[in-house]
Amino acid sequence: MAGAVHIPWYATGFRGDKLEAAVTEFAAVSLRYGATAYSVYRGRDDRYKILQVVEFENKADWEAYWNGPEAIRFRTTSSSWYQVPVVYAWQDVVSKGAMTPLAEDDAA
Template sequence: MAGVVHIPWYATLFRHERLAAALTELAPLALKYGATEVQLHQSRDDRYRFDHMCWFESRADWERFWESDELIRFRARYSGQYQVPLLYVWQDVLARVQVEPEPEAVAVVEVVETEVVVVEKPADAA
């Protein structure tokens, strides 16, 4: 069953900007392991709090991503940048509703014929 994983990253003191940059670089990696969507949010009220969400068709794909060499190295490299324990939550997707964007209006351009007037230059002009 399809699911979404919520990973609540929380930066350590004075490290939220570095963690934000690192998580932003990490986000697309989940697509390599079968994620269909990834979102990363930073709280405006608490700049140290990040909500990282990954949608997967199967929990096995999620686990392949979470236990991948890339993610293990990421967690090790940035271990001092976020608080531990880091406890993710798998949630089953029961329903998903989206508003489809309205198609953009097509601009209609009307070509109007213009009259071209040829002005002859005077004979004495060189």
């Protein structure tokens, strides 16, 4: 069953911007492992709070991404930029929707 993994990152003092950039780069790598989508969110009330969401068709692809060499390198090089433990959660996707903007030709 398709799922979305929520990974809550929490930056250490004054490292929110560095962590945001690193997580954004790391999230894009998920597409090479079969992810269908990814998002990175940063809190407005708490600028140290970053949420990475990655969607996969199956959990095996997620595990390959999370345990792959890019993930190990990311966690090693940025380990002082976030608080541990990082506890991710696999969520089954049970419903999904989106709005798509109209093209200019369709709006007329």
